Amino acid sequence: MSDPVARFAADRAAAREAKDPMAAVCVLATVDENGMPQARTLVLRDIPEGLAIYINASSPKWQQSQERVAIQVWWPSVQIQYRIQARCEALPALHIAESWQLRPDVPKQMDWLYQQRPQSSEVNDRDELLNLLQNTQLPAPLVAPEGARGLLLLPETIERLDLNRSNGVHDRTRYVLDAGRWLEHTLIP
Ligand SMILES: Cc1cc2nc3c(=O)[nH]c(=O)nc-3n(C[C@H](O)[C@H](O)[C@H](O)COP(=O)(O)O)c2cc1C
Known part of the structure; x- marks a missing residue:
């Protein structure tokens, strides 16, 4: 299949069909203000425009995601990994x-709560957190x-790695978007 976006959707549908809990999530990788890589699990949403993530602007990852990010998924049920580099557009x-x-x-x-105290900032302990939450005014x-x-x-760029090959040789393909067309390259796995 030469459309990797459709291929991703088909593989993810197969993982969902197999009740793979990893089908719901991705790992989002960014680079922080010190140049350190940061990775965390996020729910990966399907919206009519494509793939989306929901995050809070108070978290440092919002600033880190303004231009480009990498996401990675691994679906054990179908033995497939994807690594994707993507441009980001804020949802309306x-x-x-x-x-x-x-x-x-x-x-x-x-x-x-994040409006008062940013996500990923420190509190003294869990009691303080629960207290803050209880005292958060909701409109x-x-x-x-x-x-x-x-x-x-x-x-x-979209890279697909398929471990599920009968001869044991993994199948690895990189797709690169070039002037609106996907170029396909086979990689040594
Ligand atoms: C299964 C799972 C799903 C998650 N989904 C989200 C999510 O959709 N959005 C989000 O902001 N954090 C989500 N998190 C929490 C993040 O992994 C992370 O701990 C949090 O966003 C703080 O990240 P930061 O330090 O980069 O701000 C999820 C964690 C897990 C384990």
Whole structure:
């Protein structure tokens, strides 16, 4: 298949079909202000425009994701890994306003807490955190705070590694977007 975006979607559908818990998530890799790599698990969403992630602007990863990021997925059920480098585009506020309503209660409260205390900042202990959360004022009606954000991921390179080959030789392909066309290269696995 020469369209790696469609290939990713088909492989992910197979992983979902196999009830692979990893099908829901990705690892987002960024580079921090000290030049250190940072990686964390995030839910990987399908939206009509493509792949998306939801993150809070109070977290350092928001600034780190303004231009390009790398994401990685590994689906044990189908024995496939993808490594993707993507350009990021902030999702429109209207999209966030609507999708945010679907979040469970505690993540909604946390998003409002982040308006006072940034995500990934330190507290004294868990009691202080729970106290802060309890004292966080929520607006009525409950709407998304300004810091709730999302990014559309626009892949520029996609690498697929398929371990599931009967002769034991893994199948590795890199796709590179070039002037709107995907170029395909076979790599030594
Ligand atoms: C299964 C799983 C799903 C997660 N999904 C998200 C997510 O969608 N958005 C998010 O901001 N953090 C998510 N997290 C938490 C992040 O991995 C991370 O701990 C948090 O965002 C703080 O990251 P930071 O230090 O880069 O700010 C998830 C963690 C796990 C284990």
